[in-house]
Amino acid sequence: MKKPYQKPTILKLQVGFLREKKSSLSRMVRQEIDGVPVAELVEKFGSPLFVFSEKRLREQFRYLKRLFEGHYPRVEFSWSYKTNYLDAICRIFHQEGATAEVVSNFEYEKARRLGVPGDQIVFNGPYKPKEILRQAVLEGARINVDSLDEILDLEEIARETGEKLRIGLRVNMDTGIYPRWDRFGFNLESGEVLNVARRIAAGGKLEVVGLHCHQGTFILEPEAYGRAAEKLVDLSQKLENDFGWTIEYLDLGGGFPSRNRLKGLYLPPEVAVPPLSEYAEKIARALLTRLPAGDYPLLILETGRALVDEAGFLITTVRALKRLPDGRRAYILDAGVNLLFTAFWYHFRVEVEREIPGPPEPCVLYGPLCMNIDVVEESALLPPLARGTRLVLSPVGAYNVTQWMQFITYRPRVVLVTEKGNVEVIREAETLEDIVRREKIPEHLK
CATH class of the missing domain: 3.20.20.10 (Alanine racemase)
Structure with a gap:
């Protein structure tokens, strides 16, 4: 089968020198979350998918509790609901x-x-x-x-x-x-x-x-x-x-x-x-x-953020590839600022689910919305990604599942990897019925 033609583009890539046996790209790979393979999570629960780690949540709370109680005798932690x-x-x-x-x-x-x-x-x-x-x-x-x-x-x-x-x-x-x-x-x-x-x-x-x-x-x-x-x-x-x-x-x-x-x-x-x-x-x-x-x-x-942010991950999938007029690669993901509202203020860690050959180059990660502001990352350094490649974005545990919006698409499932390694759905994916069930059509419009 012939590969589709792609117009050649010349870009100066500054990838540094490899001082280790492993490529620097190996540090951009996340194959699992708390022992559960990313591929298995997507196969069972779909993409995009929010994943939270119960182990990380509990460990971070206990760490902060020990830390502050070691400095002051009377401390109360009050969980900030608006964070998640x-x-x-x-x-x-x-x-x-x-x-x-x-x-x-x-x-x-x-x-x-x-x-x-x-x-x-x-x-x-x-x-x-x-x-x-x-x-x-x-x-x-x-x-x-x-x-x-x-x-x-x-x-x-x-x-x-x-x-x-x-x-x-x-x-x-x-x-x-x-x-x-x-x-x-x-x-x-x-x-x-x-x-x-x-x-x-x-x-x-x-x-x-x-x-x-x-x-x-x-x-x-x-x-x-x-x-x-x-x-x-x-x-x-x-x-x-x-x-x-x-x-x-x-x-x-x-x-x-x-x-x-x-x-x-x-x-x-x-x-x-x-x-x-x-x-x-x-x-x-x-x-x-x-x-x-x-x-x-x-x-x-x-x-709030200090407790939950680093326990949250978003798995998203590359759905389309483009070359922008300035020569940069662009990838269309199935998750955008509708799910990652905090992308307007933070650069997330971007990891691929497996090692991918090829030199990394600057690229733009866009979401699926029909809006020019739907930019998940303006400048990610990634190897050439094929359609269907899965990315893991983190930390995303704070504010995203409270500030997300239902705009032109459904909000996805959210799962929790338990301390025992089981995966539990803690919020189901939305359906059309969820969106329209509170709407009413006046009699003269029926």
Whole structure:
């Protein structure tokens, strides 16, 4: 059978020198995930396919727990639902001892449906509908207040219940991270948070028992967490002295990075991303040097990405090949930004399922969407790939299965490789019935 003609293209390839017996391409190969062959996963569950490792999830949680508890005596990990709220993923972290951190009525209801008690839920977010706020109050959730309007709602609920409500305050501050996430909560430097505290004390319906801050996402400066901890301790002591409140917890939010590669960073994540031990050291040092001896409020950490990202993989298949006008190869995959929303911010690790001969060259990985923005990777260095070649993208465990969208195609299965090596479906692939079952056609259109 004759091979199809392909117009020759001359490109300068800079592949370096081979200093080892094995080609550098061998380090770009992933034949299995936790012992299960990629080919077997695709044959049984199809492509594209999200794959999560239960072993990695549990090991990472236990590592972080040991790490922070080795530096500070009272630590609570609150699993950030927005990072990945698949039932099976949440259940694993709750089994390990994590509480739930939610930011909406949907997430609150999802946590309760999974059996998480109200008093094991941290309720954040800029908008909490009054109905769910009332439910959270009655069920004993930790509510971190984001606005004056929310304070008014809580005071009204307090009048209904006849009880003084215990709340936390969300605080935004300058920790040296830019751009500053100053839309959440009340500003420290301007004095806004103290004015709000005076208003709360004057109302007599609420009592502040906790402080919360969230600096941003994928924060690469451990020192910023130390500065945040220092400022929260100083603020807690002022609130206790001025208003007689007892601050029971300090919540430093999330934003801890994974070993992903943020766009704009040229160093590999092994170099650019500080080890999580540095974050633990900076936080603990700030707390222990400022707190009175023996007075240790609960430290809450809303770890999301750092727990789940590296346990998630996406298997995708090359469906078509092209040469772009500038000579670069382009591959059309069956997974695009509809499934990998975080591709707009991160360069994923791209691995092939088997060793492929031929020199690597720069190429573009496109998704299947009829949109020019559907670019999974702008510049991957890969050998010549045939149609049907499977690629494994990672880490993709954080935010993709919560921010994915149903656009012109169905969302795929998600599976979990268990600690025993079994493969379980934790979310079925969508069908047409899933998409249209909530639609209605008016009578005059039938």
